[in-house]
Amino acid sequence: MDTEVIVVGAGPTGLMLACELGLAGVRPLVLERQAERSDTPKAGGLGGQVLELLRHRGLLERFEAACTGPAPAPKFPFGGIHLDLTGLADPPLRALPLPQQRLEELLEQRADELGAEVRRGHRVTGIRQDGTAVTAEVLGPDGPYRVSARYLVGCDGARSQVRERAGIAFPGTAYPEVTGWPRSPSPTR
Ligand SMILES: Cc1cc2nc3c(=O)[nH]c(=O)nc-3n(C[C@H](O)[C@H](O)[C@H](O)COP(=O)(O)OP(=O)(O)OC[C@H]3O[C@@H](n4cnc5c(N)ncnc54)[C@H](O)[C@@H]3O)c2cc1C
Known part of the structure; x- marks a missing residue:
């Protein structure tokens, strides 16, 4: 086992979870596919x-x-x-x-202080699980690798691939003005 918890996604949810785990004495590994924090204006x-x-x-x-x-x-x-x-x-x-971008920066700082490791530019491309561990296949800047943990948490956004790969449904309805939802399967956003 390489680590106790893998968190997929360094948005507000993944980073807040990393802080919470840090407060509980767990040092998670956070894998984020984006090399840089997005500068798209989101929540204000x-x-x-x-x-x-x-x-x-x-x-x-x-x-x-x-x-x-x-x-x-x-x-x-x-x-x-x-x-x-x-x-x-x-x-x-x-x-x-x-602004959300600043909020993410502060949460990442805090997660770092609490012992989390945040790897940017590391995309989770696959997940396998057996009775004792979950293994993530990751594509990082230096190529593909695997990392195993006791738990893996999908904090990879509304179109979570972790959720899809775990076979967890996303029931509900969307407003008709939200176009392209539900989406057709696509590995990238
Ligand atoms: C244009 C826009 C405007 C918005 N405006 C508002 C607003 O005004 N008010 C408001 O409250 N909310 C707003 N939102 C919504 C808000 O941004 C989201 O609710 C919030 O970002 C959700 O946080 P999250 O951490 O759950 O997911 P996200 O912020 O989506 O983070 C998920 C992270 O997972 C990463 N990821 C995905 N797949 C993988 C993978 N396979 N491997 C590794 N990493 C992966 C992504 O790169 C991303 O960084 C807006 C969103 C958008 C897009």
Whole structure:
């Protein structure tokens, strides 16, 4: 066994999991196919109870220090609606403007501090499992290799190949305006 836990994907979910595992004394291996963090603008911040959860985890202060606007933000986009919180003396909902790319950077820093190893440019191309271990086939910058662990967690996004390869269904319906969903099988995004 090479490691205890392999996390596939270094998005917010995989990195947060790496931090949680680190707090529990586990040093996961995080495999991320992208060599560089994406600069596509995605989520613009955090809001609601997650902020208190982050405080419990010792993460809120560094997020607040990195936020890109006044915190708590006086307004917050929620779906298509912009909530105006300025009329409330003690707003129950707090919002923190923090672009997803920056959030991922901070989570990765924290995961690193807690002992996780994040390998960028390493794509998981296959998974095998027996009674004791799971083995990931990986294509890294220096070529293909294998790594085994007691657990492998798919944090590889909405079109998770780990989920597909594990035979886990993704039931549900999509809004008709979401085009190309469900997708036809494709190994790349
Ligand atoms: C254009 C855009 C705008 C968005 N805007 C908002 C917004 O305004 N508000 C909001 O709340 N959310 C927004 N989102 C959604 C938000 O970005 C996602 O909910 C969030 O990124 C999900 O995090 P995740 O870690 O689960 O998955 P992801 O961020 O998708 O991370 C998955 C990671 O897994 C990696 N990966 C995939 N396959 C493999 C593999 N085989 N091997 C190794 N690594 C792999 C991917 O490269 C990726 O880095 C937006 C998303 C997009 C695309």
